[in-house]
Each structure stands twice: as structure tokens, then as C-alpha cells.
Amino acid sequence: MRFLFKTRYEQDVRLFKHGGQKFWYGLLGAALLLAPWLFSDYFVSQLVFIWIYSIVGLGLMLLVGYTGQVSMGHAAFLAMGAYTETYLQQKGWPFVFSLASAAVVSGLTGIVVGLPALRVKGMYLAISTLAFGFIVEEAVTRADGITGGSSGISLGGLEIFGLPIDSEQRFYYVSLAVLALCILGVMNLMRSPTGRAFVAIRDSEISAQSMGIHLARYKTIAFTLSAALAGIAGALYAHKLRFLSPDQFTFLQSIELLIMIVIGGLGSIHGAIFGAAFWILVQQFIVTAKDWLPPAIGQQTGLQPTIFGLCLVAFVLFEPLGLYGRWLKIRTFFEMFPFYRKGMFRRQKSYLKSERLK
Amino acid sequence: MTAPLLQAKNLSVQFGGLKAVNDVSFEVWPHEVFSLIGPNGAGKTTIFNLVSSLYKPTAGRVMFEGEAISHLAPYEIARLGIARTFQNIELFEHATVLQNLLVGRHCQRHSSWWQDLLFTPRARRTELQFRRHAEEVIEFLDLQHYRDSMVVSLPYGVRKVVELGRALAMRPKLLLLDEPSSGLNVEETEDMGFWIDDIKNDLGITVIMVEHDMSLVSRVSDRVLALNQGEVLALGTAAEVQAHPGVIEAYLGGADD
Numbered sequence: 316m317r318f319l320f321k322t323r324y325e326q327d328v329r330l331f332k333h334g335g336q337k338f339w340y341g342l343l344g345a346a347l348l349l350a351p352w353l354f355s356d357y358f359v360s361q362l363v364f365i366w367i368y369s370i371v372g373l374g375l376m377l378l379v380g381y382t383g384q385v386s387m388g389h390a391a392f393l394a395m396g397a398y399t400e401t402y403l404q405q406k407g408w409p410f411v412f413s414l415a416s417a418a419v420v421s422g423l424t425g426i427v428v429g430l431p432a433l434r435v436k437g438m439y440l441a442i443s444t445l446a447f448g449f450i451v452e453e454a455v456t457r458a459d460g461i462t463g464g465s466s467g468i469s470l471g472g473l474e475i476f477g478l479p480i481d482s483e484q485r486f487y488y489v490s491l492a493v494l495a496l497c498i499l500g501v502m503n504l505m506r507s508p509t510g511r512a513f514v515a516i517r518d519s520e521i522s523a524q525s526m527g528i529h530l531a532r533y534k535t536i537a538f539t540l541s542a543a544l545a546g547i548a549g550a551l552y553a554h555k556l557r558f559l560s561p562d563q564f565t566f567l568q569s570i571e572l573l574i575m576i577v578i579g580g581l582g583s584i585h586g587a588i589f590g591a592a593f594w595i596l597v598q599q600f601i602v603t604a605k606d607w608l609p610p611a612i613g614q615q616t617g618l619q620p621t622i623f624g625l626c627l628v629a630f631v632l633f634e635p636l637g638l639y640g641r642w643l644k645i646r647t648f649f650e651m652f653p654f655y656r657k658g659m660f661r662r663q664k665s666y667l668k669s670e671r672l673k
Numbered sequence: 674m675t676a677p678l679l680q681a682k683n684l685s686v687q688f689g690g691l692k693a694v695n696d697v698s699f700e701v702w703p704h705e706v707f708s709l710i711g712p713n714g715a716g717k718t719t720i721f722n723l724v725s726s727l728y729k730p731t732a733g734r735v736m737f738e739g740e741a742i743s744h745l746a747p748y749e750i751a752r753l754g755i756a757r758t759f760q761n762i763e764l765f766e767h768a769t770v771l772q773n774l775l776v777g778r779h780c781q782r783h784s785s786w787w788q789d790l791l792f793t794p795r796a797r798r799t800e801l802q803f804r805r806h807a808e809e810v811i812e813f814l815d816l817q818h819y820r821d822s823m824v825v826s827l828p829y830g831v832r833k834v835v836e837l838g839r840a841l842a843m844r845p846k847l848l849l850l851d852e853p854s855s856g857l858n859v860e861e862t863e864d865m866g867f868w869i870d871d872i873k874n875d876l877g878i879t880v881i882m883v884e885h886d887m888s889l890v891s892r893v894s895d896r897v898l899a900l901n902q903g904e905v906l907a908l909g910t911a912a913e914v915q916a917h918p919g920v921i922e923a924y925l926g927g928a929d930d
Contacts (some may be wrong), residue, residue: 324804327771328797500790507789507796508775508782508803515765515776522763525725526843527751527780536786582767 372587374544383517388448394564396549421546429538467560580637711900756845777842
């Protein structure tokens, strides 16, 4: 265990808490920059999907994990971003502007969807966002002038400042850069009053408002930012697939996104990224497993949702903190080796007696 | 003569057929500790909720520094400088003690959300300044040991103090304490008494307190208001109120019961 001796308030505010963190994240960053040269195109392409899902995951984490508002319609925001990007790219807008517009359009939709959140909570909010998801899905199918309807729409090549992004490697760097910026933004939020207001709303609305937090305003901000992040991810998703159709943005995907962040670990930025990585890896695993499983199981239609559901149940039962919680435990084990005890993370009731003995 | 800090004028609130508070009037003067006592269901916490605007009065009004405040939203009440604690601790459990105190500084934030998103120099300055303010509260309440602990892992007595700290971090003019000693042991209650004295004398904050522990009430309060079934029974010093026949009857029952 590392105990930091803080002598300045600056130490509390900065992003990397100590030199060790700087070193390891630096190493990780370097590895990620080198990855496209070391791995096959196929693997790099999977990494791109992880980055994209991480961005949606971050958005959803902001809303569900930090602000405590449920959304079961996040695939709709993804769709808003993806179709806005496609539309503006066809109009010949530069990528930077079309990406920003995708975020803005999706964010503005987020305000509208967030409106019920000011009145309803829990299950009712979940249902109203769910309804929104269906509306968007239906609207996308009907508005075939813009979206190409159910036959889909394809998107041409991407160009940034005159540089064609024509290979898997180049797009890898684009999406990695966008993800890095999104993570930085969320980290900034969470170390400032806005982020604390989100957490306050999650833990106790009544005392949040007694502390001067304007609930409606902050819930709206959370919805907007969450939707905007999903919009950004949607734009990248459009470029990654180069073909969009309404059946990519279904209710099922909204649920999968939720499961993804629960498995990753609610209430942490790590959780969003771990969840995305897990989600992509398991999908890959299922695709591979289909070949050697007996056809009676391998060819079942609901194989993927079933496995995902089982994972969720297992996590809720055995590791409620998700992959991030597991990661914390493993890290602590090595940091304290050989003094780690079982049950160190078990929440203990502390009693007044032990206070005296201290 | 100074003006009263808080005034309740003919305050009434009715839930269906139940008159929880009925025509209650009182004044709280700056720099005093004012206690509300009364048996369960007397309407003490309801009065707190009326002051912090969580409930709206059906009749009468609450005035703070001469202005009516009942039409304001709860978050606006906090901005006026009224802080409160809750009977059943309402802390942000999955956050550290320091973060809880920092939320208390929320009203004084200078940065908007997009400045937070970019963590502009202004946002950074605010953060550093807030930490200094939070640190003052930590020192005042001896919470150094718990600064970075999650609230969820703290014992009840400490949580109670953290909640007091969070309210103090707001640097309020008026502090509402809802049963500050409930669930505390004798020693902790004594500490609470010292802190309330210090809050009044050193920080110059006016305190209104709902409390059942009469020894704490008589030690720290300047004036006491006794309520029963939503109505005022007696108002005066702790000794006067305790000697009042109506109060004794409300607590112990009358001769004919």
C-alpha cells in the first residue's frame, strides 16, 4: 500500500497522483502507440472497436455510474451521432466540425431525453429512456431521405486536414486520440465541483439540494454530456463500419452497453474501458468458440446475449465492483505481497469500541 | 436592537387532515443557539423542512434576514446561507470525507461546467481555494484522521461529525441541526456540545437545533421552544421551559391520563 504524504493542495488536484502512476500510464500509452505496428490489422481493428465502445461507456458511466440516472436508450444517442456524422460528411464538412456537430446534436437530444429525469426516478426513468430509444429506432427507419431507411446508408472515406485516413492503423490513431481527449474531459469533470455535484445527486438528492446543488440543472448537464460522448462514439462508429442501418442501434444494444459498464465496474473511469475491452473480447471469443462447439449450441441464435447475461449475473454475485474491483484487488495483492489477506476489501462495520483502541 | 435572523410567522402546514405544524411563530436572533424540543411527532423536523423549503407552508411564512423565503427552491435556500444536517445522516456515502466537505463549498463555485470540463486555471484556483476551506473545517472538528476515508466505512459517531462538517463547510449564517446527538455515546455527545458552543462563539454562526437530550439542550441553548402536536407550548430559557407545567404534561402525561 502506498500512503501519500501531501504537502500541497496541488497534489490533491493533479491527474497523476504519484510518480508510479505517471510511469505505468506512460508505459501503457507508449505500448498503445506502438500497437498498430506490432499487431495484425484484424487485431488493430478490434482495438478500434474497444476505443469506440469505451467512449460510449464513459458517457454512460457519467450518467449511470456517477450521477445515478439510468438510461436504457443509449444506442439511440449512438445512432444520432452516427447519422449526423454520415449526413455532414456527405455534405462535405471537415471531420473536426462534423464530429463536433455529432456531439452537439446528440447532446441536444440528451437535454430533451433528460427532461423526464427531472420528474421521475429509477424504473420510470428507465422506461422513458427506453421509449426514446424505440422512437429514434423507428424514426431512423422512416426518415429514409437522410438515413437510407432500413436498406442502410454507406459512408465514403475519411479525410482529416487533407490526410486520408485510409488504413486501419491511421483510424486507430484517430480513435485513440479522441478517446484520450474524452477521458481527460471526464477526469477533469470528476475532480471539479460539477463532478462532485453528480456524485452528490447519486448518493442523496435531498442533501444535494440542501447543499445548494440545482438538481434539474446538474441532471440535465449529466444527460447532455453523456449523450454528447455517445454521439462522438457514434461518429467514429460510422467511419469504422462505413455502413449504417437501423438494426445496429436497437434496444438490445442499449442493454448491452449498460451491462458492459456494470461488468467493468460502476463509478470508475477504468470501469468504462475495462467493460468495453471485456465486451469486445467476449464477442471475439464467442465467434471463435462457435467453430468448435457442438452445432446444437454453437448455432443457437441467442448465444451471445446468453453468455453476456451469465457474465453479468456472475459479476453481480461474485464481484459487484466489476472488473475494476478485481483489478484493485490484484494490484493490492502485489503491492502488499506477501501481506495481502482474504477479505481485505470486504466492507466492515466499524464500531465505536475500535475507535477507542486506536 | 438587531433584527431577528429568522422569523416564523403563523407557520402552518397540513398533510391531508393532519396539522403537522399549527400557527407557530418564533424569532431567532443572531448568534444564539435556539433549541426545538417536544415529544415525537411534535413537528420539530417539519419546521426544519419548512425553513429549508423542502415543504411549503399551507399558511404563514418564514422570513430570513427580513425576506420571505418560503417560495424559494431548496438549493436557493442554501445559497442564502442556511445549512442543515439530517436526522438520519444523509451523507454522500461513496465519496471521501474530504469530497463531502468540498460539496459543502458548492455554492461558492466560480467555474461553470465547461470550465470544469477543460479544467481551466479558474477551475483549478477554485479547487485549491475550496481545499483550504475544507481543511479549516477538518481542523476545527478534528477529522484529520478520516480525511481520505470513504464515508461508508466510518462509524456512526464520526459520520455525524462529518455531516456537521459538511454543513460548516458552507460557511452558513444559520445552521439547522436535526438531532445532533442521536445515536452518539455520552462522550461524543459531550464533544458535540463543545462544538456547538464553538460554532456559536468562534464562528459566529446562529444555530437552531432539534434535540431530545435535555442535558445537551440546557448546556448549549440560549432559548428553547417546546412544541407539542404542532403547537407552541412554551418558549424561554431551558430551565423555564423544563419547569413549564404544559411541557411536563406533554412528556409525562397529565394527571387524568
